[in-house]
Amino acid sequence: xIEFTLWDIVRNLLLAARWTVLxxxxxFVGGGIVGMxxxxxxxxxxxxxxxxxxxxxxxxxGTPLLMQLFLxxxxxxxxxxxxxxxxxxxxxLTFFASAYLAEIWRxxxxxxxxGQWDAGASLGLHYLQELRLIILxxxxxxxxxxxVGFLVQLIKSTALTSIIGFEELVRTSNAINNAxxxxxxxxxxxxxxxxVMCFPLxxxxxxxxxxxxxx
Amino acid sequence: MAFGWLSGAAxxxxxxxxxxxxxxxxxxxxxxxxSILGAAGRRNGPVLLKRAIASYVEVMRNTPFLVQLxxxxxGLPSLGVRLDPVLAAMLAMTLNMAAYTIxxxxxxxxxxxxxxxxxxxxxxxxxxxxxxxxxxxxALKVIYPALTSQIVxxxxxxxxxxxIAVRELTYEADMxxxxxxxxxxxxxxxxxxxxxxxxxxxxxxxxxxRRALGAGVT
Numbered sequence: 001x002i003e004f005t006l007w008d009i010v011r012n013l014l015l016a017a018r019w020t021v022l023x024x025x026x027x028f029v030g031g032g033i034v035g036m037x038x039x040x041x042x043x044x045x046x047x048x049x050x051x052x053x054x055x056x057x058x059x060x061x062g063t064p065l066l067m068q069l070f071l072x073x074x075x076x077x078x079x080x081x082x083x084x085x086x087x088x089x090x091x092x093l094t095f096f097a098s099a100y101l102a103e104i105w106r107x108x109x110x111x112x113x114x115g116q117w118d119a120g121a122s123l124g125l126h127y128l129q130e131l132r133l134i135i136l137x138x139x140x141x142x143x144x145x146x147x148v149g150f151l152v153q154l155i156k157s158t159a160l161t162s163i164i165g166f167e168e169l170v171r172t173s174n175a176i177n178n179a180x181x182x183x184x185x186x187x188x189x190x191x192x193x194x195x196v197m198c199f200p201l202x203x204x205x206x207x208x209x210x211x212x213x214x215x
Numbered sequence: 216m217a218f219g220w221l222s223g224a225a226x227x228x229x230x231x232x233x234x235x236x237x238x239x240x241x242x243x244x245x246x247x248x249x250s251i252l253g254a255a256g257r258r259n260g261p262v263l264l265k266r267a268i269a270s271y272v273e274v275m276r277n278t279p280f281l282v283q284l285x286x287x288x289x290g291l292p293s294l295g296v297r298l299d300p301v302l303a304a305m306l307a308m309t310l311n312m313a314a315y316t317i318x319x320x321x322x323x324x325x326x327x328x329x330x331x332x333x334x335x336x337x338x339x340x341x342x343x344x345x346x347x348x349x350x351x352x353x354a355l356k357v358i359y360p361a362l363t364s365q366i367v368x369x370x371x372x373x374x375x376x377x378x379i380a381v382r383e384l385t386y387e388a389d390m391x392x393x394x395x396x397x398x399x400x401x402x403x404x405x406x407x408x409x410x411x412x413x414x415x416x417x418x419x420x421x422x423x424x425r426r427a428l429g430a431g432v433t
């Protein structure tokens with residue numbers, strides 16, 4: 001049996017943590033872009049467009065993320081796409097994130113007084129200009145705290161991609177644990193690494209919330 | 216796509232769904248009691264207890280549930296505590312949910328005006344009676360919607376406990392797809408079952424809450 005020093009374990013975990021960070025960022029950016037599209041549908045004037053977006057959001061918020069990842073992993077090959085764990089992980093988390101981000105931002109749009117739309121219209125702005133110049137900047141600004149809060153949730157959710165075979169922090173830790181038989185130490189260190197990634201963001205979200213409450 | 220396998224699989228799916236429901240019922244009850252104790256301790260306990268509860272909440276909220284589950288199931292035996300998968304899953308789910316609901320219950324307790332406690336004390340109720348009979352029911356009414364959401368989230372998150380071989384809905388799905396080689400169809404059907412369960416659970420909690428806690432609960 002190969003001997004693993006503490007440093008060996010930590011080093012391998014940290015190397016794997018790079019993939020966790022990369023996956024979180026890719027899913028956050030991808031989810032933000034798709035989430036914007038869903039948001040447009042969700043706040044559109046057309047009733048069917050709004051219903052479609054509500055259904056989309058309810059679907060992703062009402063089913064386990066693990067099932068969504070399985071459906072990606074096993075479903076995309078049926079469409080003739082060759083799929084790797086990385087692709088399934090990024091796509092699965094992107095759609096998952098888009099539903100949550102759209103809903104968060106929608107609450108920001110709803111919180112704005114009707115007068116903001118009216119004022120924009122009376123200045124002669126058309127719908128897209130109103131959204132771009134008046135509504136969305138304010139909606140993003142007041143929902144900054146829950147957006148950061150969701151990023152924490154997303155980082156934690158990347159752990160599930162280990163189950164569909166993506167080599168991130170948790171999957172690597174399973175392999176290390178199988179070699180060292182020190183689950184207490186290995187999973188304790190994994191928890192610590194996640195904590196170090198998430199805790200500053202949680203604190204940042206809290207500070208944003210308090211700043212918003214003070215206004 | 217083919218769904219011919221479904222008639223033979225209905226029993227397994229129902230069995231898995233029943234286990235998932237059992238898990239969430241136990242977690243909801245244990246988690247709620249634990250979070251009431253935790254929130255009360257965080258408000259009125261000694262400084263050391265307050266700090267311990269605050270750290271507990273931060274640690275649980277900033278680490279993935281899957282890692283907590285592995286830590287409990289694989290890690291605790293090295294300390295001499297050996298749990299069977301179902302117990303480990305219940306423990307992990309309860310501890311995870313409590314970290315979120317301690318904050319929720321705490322917010323509810325803060326929302327009850329101080330005059331309520333003063334009035335109850337003036338009427339001669341003991342502090343414990345004041346908490347259980349006056350403050351807690353009002354707090355629960357305020358936080359009930361948030362509590363409901365958290366229970367539904369926990370139900371969806373419970374899919375992960377299939378990884379330590381608890382025979383719940385996701386585990387049954389894994390077994391089925393290995394047998395039928397219809398992975399997509401199997402997970403598709405099971406996803407729909409989860410969707411129905413989460414919608415049903417939400418409706419049940421809302422109706423039940425309205426009946427138990429009075430009007431005003433949405």
